[in-house]
Amino acid sequence: MAIIRTAIPSLITAIRVLLLLPVWILLSHGRHDIAAAILLAVMGITDFLDGYVARRTGAVTTFGKIFDPLSDRVVLIVVAIAALLDHLVPTWLLVIVLLREILVGITVLADLLIHRHRNDVVWIGKAGTFGLLLGFPLVVLGDGLHQPIVKETAVALMTLAVVLLYVALVFYALNFARTAHPEELP
Template sequence: MKDELFTIPNLLSAVRIVLVPVFLWLVLVPEADLLAIGVLVVSGITDYLDGKIARATGRTTRLGALLDPVADRLYILAVVVGLGLRDIIPWWLAVILPLRDVVLFSLVPFLRTRGFSALPVHFLGKAATAGLLYAFPLLLLGDGDGAVANLARVFGWAFTIWGVALYWWAGILYAVQVRRLLASTPRTP
């Protein structure tokens, strides 16, 4: 268990989680947007590296499989709360993104009746998260005046629209996957 706990991928995921409140503070208190974007960039790079390193070294762990999506969800929640409080995104958007995760989380007890704790992540879910991880820094950068801010806002909203659509589509596919699993797998004692 000790080896499983202290792997480089797990430490990278832990760093991502620790940086979530730092990001929120940067966005809300000093409104240090460039530093907040830097935190998002570090988060994106470490998100990529933790999975790549784990697979390349054969050090995938149950803890890592838990930490990585938790870090992703915490960043999405922190960003939508921060951008919502700053009026960079509308509140309906700040609600519908985490709502998808609440809906999917509510399916976990049903999965457990069949001996599963989670569903495997599929490409569409990863693509949706990647789109949102591009969208958020651009929206933050677009909160200003000038050509760069205008361009960032346009691309940020384009990535947001695609990211939200893919995020919910992936959520629907996960729900269908749960339904099929419940129909095809006997209950575990």
């Protein structure tokens, strides 16, 4: 029974990743409609839900601590590329989102491989990820319903989210440096 309990949060995370295919299909075929926005919103909800369920049921695992943020990276990269190809948000915004995701991936992977240390997710990074996962469905919805105010609000939210994500990147980089030279940093 404990195995099933600990598997549920990872199953929720896996659903988020599996939803990428229908979202990609909808977005790549120019379908900025309610279906794509709903699937993106469900993906955002699963990002909150997997961690919530894991903490509430005592099912936090090392696998989940790695699988959830890795899934976030994959989801954000794929959705950002789909949005970039479909011109849903400004190119500059998506480029800095993609750059940040690549930098975080390199930092986290280097820390794991070089120092055998896994970075814990920082709250500000979760807030930034939430902002992007909220912004993407709103931008799709605003575009599909031809509501520029919804789309502009979503872009503003996503811009703020990216700022938070870069602050989180600084924390990850500092943690990497601290792990490399613990005697030199406070």
